[in-house]
Each structure stands twice: as structure tokens, then as C-alpha cells.
Amino acid sequence: MSLLKQMKFARVYTLGWLQQAQEEAWDVQPEGFNNTIRWHVGHIFMTMETLVKKAVPDYEIEHEEWIPLFAPGSSPAKWEGDVPGTEALIAALSEQTERLAHILDEKLQDVLESPMKIGELLEMNTVEDVVEFVAWHEGVHTGIIHALIKLTAK
Numbered sequence: 001m002s003l004l005k006q007m008k009f010a011r012v013y014t015l016g017w018l019q020q021a022q023e024e025a026w027d028v029q030p031e032g033f034n035n036t037i038r039w040h041v042g043h044i045f046m047t048m049e050t051l052v053k054k055a056v057p058d059y060e061i062e063h064e065e066w067i068p069l070f071a072p073g074s075s076p077a078k079w080e081g082d083v084p085g086t087e088a089l090i091a092a093l094s095e096q097t098e099r100l101a102h103i104l105d106e107k108l109q110d111v112l113e114s115p116m117k118i119g120e121l122l123e124m125n126t127v128e129d130v131v132e133f134v135a136w137h138e139g140v141h142t143g144i145i146h147a148l149i150k151l152t153a154k
Contacts, residue, residue, distance in 0.1 A: 003108065003131055004101045010138045011097040014044065017146050018090060025152035026086055027076065035076060037148050040141045041089045042070035045096060048134050052100055055112055055130040059103060063092060104131060 018041065026038045035043070047070075049061045061067075069079055076083075084092075108128040116124040124130050 003128060003135070004105060007131055007135045007138075008097045008101065010135045010142070011093060014041075014138060014142045014145070015090070015093060017142060017149060018093075021145070021149045022152065022154065023086060025149065028148070028152045029076065030148065030151045033144070033148065033151075035144075037145055037152075038083070038086070038089065039070060039074070039076050040145050040148070041093065042066055042084065043072075043074075044138050044141050045089065045092050046070040047137055048096060048100065051116070051130050051134055052104070054116060055124075055127045056103065056107055056110075057113065062096070062099075 018037075021037055026041075027036050029036045045063070046066055049063070050067065050071075053059045053061050063084070066084060068074065069083060104127060108126070108131065110127045112125055112127070112130070116130065118133075122133065124133060
């Protein structure tokens with residue numbers, strides 16, 4: 001499977017789980033969980049946007065105003081101002097991978113201006129490395145979304 005197809009597959013999987021989430025469950029934070037479905041959805045979207053921007057410097061981030069809401073270390077408990085609704089987040093997720101696939105298709109082999117590191121465990125040197133990480137990252141958060149959906153089902 002090509003990398004961009006894998007990225008799109010991860011998104012279809014995420015959207016499939018989100019169709020099963022009840023609207024009222026999006027903002028429930030069960031004991032033992034750091035965030036909500038809404039936060040994880042926004043975090044998936046913004047992580048892809050911000051990492052693509054780092055990998056492709058001339059890329060223009062969509063919904064830049066959402067970054068503080070969904071950045072690593074952020075929390076729904078600290079949210080102030082407008083928080084995107086379920087429909088806005090689903091729409092953003094639904095169009096993102098196709099839009100980015102067109103931007104990334106010819107750039108996968110491009111070398112980053114400077115490597116991106118996640119601790120000592122991972123160093124990303126190409127756009128392809130970043131896209132591989134983004135697809136993996138989405139799967140991790142979709143697993144948490146799945147657990148939250150199961151815990152909040154009525």
C-alpha cells in the first residue's frame with residue numbers, strides 16, 4: 001500500500017469510528033483519560049497540519065486558530081473561547097487527507113531543512129518520514145477514541 005493510501009486509510013478508519021460516537025459523548029472525559037473525543041479529533045487534525053507545515057514550509061495551515069486548543073499538553077479543562085463543533089471537526093477531517101495528498105505527492109522524497117525528532121526514539125529526515133509518523137499517530141489516537149466511544153455508549 002502506498003504511503004498516501006495508508007494515510008487516507010487511517011482517516012477512513014477514524015471517521016468510521018466517529019460515526020458511531022454519540023454527540024453527547026464528544027465532551028465526556030471518563031476517569032483515567034486525559035482528554036475527550038473532541039480533543040482527540042482536533043489533535044489528529046492539528047498534528048497533521050502542523051507537521052506538514054514543518055515538513056513543507058510553504059504549506060498554509062488550515063484552521064490555525066485551533067492550534068492552542070489541540071496542541072500536545074492542551075486540555076479541554078483549559079479551553080477558552082470558541083471550540084469547534086462536531087460538524088466542523090468532521091468536515092475538517094473529511095477533506096484533509098485528500099487535500100494534503102495532492103500537496104505531498106511529489107514531495108515525499110524531499111529532505112527536511114532540519115530533522116524532526118521525538119525524543120531520542122525517532123528522527124524524521126524526509127517528508128515521507130513525517131507522513132509515516134502522522135499515519136501512525138492517527139492510529140494511536142483513534143484507538144483512544146474507540147475506547148472512549150465504548151465507555152460512553154448508552
